[in-house]
Ligand SMILES: NC(=O)C1=CN([C@@H]2O[C@H](COP(=O)(O)OP(=O)(O)OC[C@H]3O[C@@H](n4cnc5c(N)ncnc54)[C@H](O)[C@@H]3O)[C@@H](O)[C@H]2O)[C@@H](O)CC1
Ligand SMILES: Nc1ncnc2c1ncn2[C@@H]1O[C@H](COP(=O)(O)OP(=O)(O)O)[C@@H](O)[C@H]1O
């Protein structure tokens with residue numbers, strides 16, 4: 001189910017598979033798959049189509065040369081910009097064979113410095129500059145070429161990985177780096193995490209995988225996957241007629257320092273709209289008497305609440321007062337399932353003893369940090385977290401013995417045993433205040449209804465992103481979507497999923 005592989009894992013598969021195949025077979029298959037993907041993006045009358053193929057100095061360039069030869073045989077007008085290996089470096093045999101094939105085809109080789117690239121109406125650009133062998137930021141003529149290509153308005157098909165993007169982390173390589181902005185990526189052998197998180201979604205576009213007919217026996221079991229409804233669908237339950245509010249759990253959202261009462265309200269509203277039997281909004285100071293927009297919520301002062309009677313969602317707007325710290329301490333000491341978000345994570349970051357007690361809890365724990373909160377917990381920086389989101393999420397999950405949801409584009413969900421998932425739903429409409437509170441309320445709601453913590457986290461991020469995707473298709477975003485608008489969309493998405501999947 002949608003496995004993802006690191007560069008090291010892909011290299012191992014390639015090595016093992018190549019040993020069982022004729023020389024050059026994998027590059028030829030990659031080139032053919034690339035040409036097929038290109039044809040899907042070209043007008044039906046291929047003979048009219050102008051295709052610009054960029055072939056780099058390594059084997060990614062070899063794939064591009066193979067693709068260029070195939071495309072020129074279909075009648076497309078192929079222009080090739082070819083970078084030979086740097087001095088002192090030799091081409092692989094299969095790359096040399098691919099170069100020969102391109103040379104005897106009708107593809108036209110052209111010098112890089114040709115300023116007319118920008119002036120030509122291309123139907124498609126194929127990016128075969130660098131793949132998983134990228135070692136340093138793009139510079140010189142290659143950088144200038146990529147900047148030119150990024151100004152074009154046509155489709156751009158990246159081979160394996162958009163050049164300039166790190167296939168493991170999804171970061172553009174280099175502090176001031178550039179990468180190809182592809183509309184489509186055909187990636188070889190297996191899917192790669194960097195195409196789906198951090199900068200990956202912006203640069204890779206639509207991702208398709210060409211396995212190159214490699215036998216399944218060469219692939220080790222993956223510890224990383226793309227999120228998939230199949231991972232959690234068996235927990236979607238149809239409601240029994242003979243049930244009552246006590247059948248669907250209690251959620252208590254703890255937060256709401258002065259001036260921040262909206263955050264727990266958003267989380268609590270999400271919880272009640274996601275099926276929880278009873279929802280409490282608990283305030284660390286100045287409890288609202290009620291929420292007129294959602295009078296079903298029970299608004300109370302947090303100090304008066306018996307914490308063992310509900311699934312706890314602690315953190316939205318909690319603040320950093322000593323009262324907030326004491327509440328977090330009591331929540332960790334309770335027997336309740338616990339979701340820690342926002343200020344609860346910030347308070348944890350400043351208290352190593354509390355972290356130790358959190359890790360020793362018997363009841364389930366889910367943490368939902370955004371990158372800055374994760375950085376505080378790790379004692380690092382946002383840059384360091386984003387440079388390796390998977391490592392950050394896995395490190396925190398292992399250290400805190402909790403499910404960690406590292407939010408952002410391509411949210412990473414990690415478990416203490418190292419398994420991890422990258423979410424595929426969601427979009428930048430979510431980049432607005434309060435959407436994290438909604439996610440916390442949704443995940444808390446699933447936990448309160450008896451979902452195990454791993455599946456609750458996977459389902460919550462999936463539904464939260466799906467709701468945003470639906471709203472964007474309806475024109476309610478990405479600009480100007482508000483967090484509260486997500487709540488009814490989540491309710492609809494959850495009910496549809498139950499109708500579709502539950503027995
Ligand atoms: N060998 C094979 O049989 C197969 C190769 N494949 C392709 O081969 C690619 C990997 O090939 P390579 O290992 O040759 O790696 P790449 O083609 O990604 O690039 C490596 C080359 O570029 C140089 N280089 C790296 N970063 C640079 C930079 N910023 N500026 C200038 N030069 C730079 C390296 O020194 C090396 O010469 C995959 O991504 C995939 O596209 C796949 O098609 C699978 C089959
Ligand atoms: N560009 C984006 N693409 C996809 N999801 C995003 C994007 N920006 C934010 N999100 C999601 O929106 C939510 C924001 O949470 P958070 O940063 O805690 O916001 P807040 O604290 O204001 O509620 C997270 O679920 C995050 O993954």
Ligand SMILES: [K+]
Pocket residue numbers: 060127128129130131158159160161162163
């Ligand atoms: K590439």
